[in-house]
Amino acid sequence: MPETDFVLVQDLRKAFNGHMAVDGVSFNIEKGEIFGLLGPNGAGKTTTIRMMATTLPITGGDVIIGGHSVHRNPAEVRHLIGVCPQELALYLELSALDNLVFFGRMEGLSKAEALEAAMRNLELVGLADRAKHRVAKFSGGMKRRVNLAIALMNKPELLFLDEPTVGVDPQSRNHIFDTIEGLRDQGTTILYTTHYMEEADRLCRRIAVMDAGRVIALDTPRNLKSRLGDPDKVTLEDIFLDLTGRRLRDAG
Ligand SMILES: Nc1ncnc2c1ncn2[C@@H]1O[C@H](COP(=O)(O)OP(=O)(O)O)[C@@H](O)[C@H]1O
Numbered sequence: 001m002p003e004t005d006f007v008l009v010q011d012l013r014k015a016f017n018g019h020m021a022v023d024g025v026s027f028n029i030e031k032g033e034i035f036g037l038l039g040p041n042g043a044g045k046t047t048t049i050r051m052m053a054t055t056l057p058i059t060g061g062d063v064i065i066g067g068h069s070v071h072r073n074p075a076e077v078r079h080l081i082g083v084c085p086q087e088l089a090l091y092l093e094l095s096a097l098d099n100l101v102f103f104g105r106m107e108g109l110s111k112a113e114a115l116e117a118a119m120r121n122l123e124l125v126g127l128a129d130r131a132k133h134r135v136a137k138f139s140g141g142m143k144r145r146v147n148l149a150i151a152l153m154n155k156p157e158l159l160f161l162d163e164p165t166v167g168v169d170p171q172s173r174n175h176i177f178d179t180i181e182g183l184r185d186q187g188t189t190i191l192y193t194t195h196y197m198e199e200a201d202r203l204c205r206r207i208a209v210m211d212a213g214r215v216i217a218l219d220t221p222r223n224l225k226s227r228l229g230d231p232d233k234v235t236l237e238d239i240f241l242d243l244t245g246r247r248l249r250d251a252g
């Protein structure tokens, strides 16, 4: 494998009650790139991430992360990854700081290490001044940023971000983008899922467009757009329509 490929997804499949939610998905992610999974609700993005993150058993195929297979070496894979799930996973009655320290301790950090990592990550997502506030009082966007900070507690080499901006106010959205771009600049490899075209366009070096459990196109945003004409005018919305005959908002 080329040295730059950090993640190999090989003919990945997941069946739920006989229905193929993920139906033979393959792609590689290079070290240090932001790779986008773009597709409408129900396309199979979350199911793909959950298999890659070892939290859902795979029906077929394999995922290799940093040389480790998710089904043969899940513990090694977990060591390399951080996951910011689509659904918030937070203790609302705890402060932001205590949430991070709790999850850091779960990752095996000492109390001092967890505290240090927690403060560093709250700083990174722009919530250091709210460290001692209860998460229950936070806006949706602030809760998302706490969840992102939690995903960073084990200093992951590969970060999964599953629709991190859904239901998020513009200020938090900008903080999230800044954090992601900062992590990328420090060498973190990122898998980003979204159904927002403009986000994939702005953040991702390459995009896999998913529909009904399959990858229907994979390229840079610019190359995908060039297929349809002037890349400065074509939107990724046009691309989805061209590939599937459906509008994004009607899909799923
Ligand atoms: N735990 C589950 N049990 C049964 N079906 C599921 C489950 N999780 C997801 N699905 C189905 O798999 C398909 C893909 O879902 P998902 O991966 O959540 O898509 P996306 O994240 O792209 O919106 C959908 O048809 C969804 O209903």
Ligand SMILES: [Mg+2]
Pocket (backbone or CB within 6 Å): 045, 046, 047, 086, 162, 163
């Ligand atoms: Mg999803």
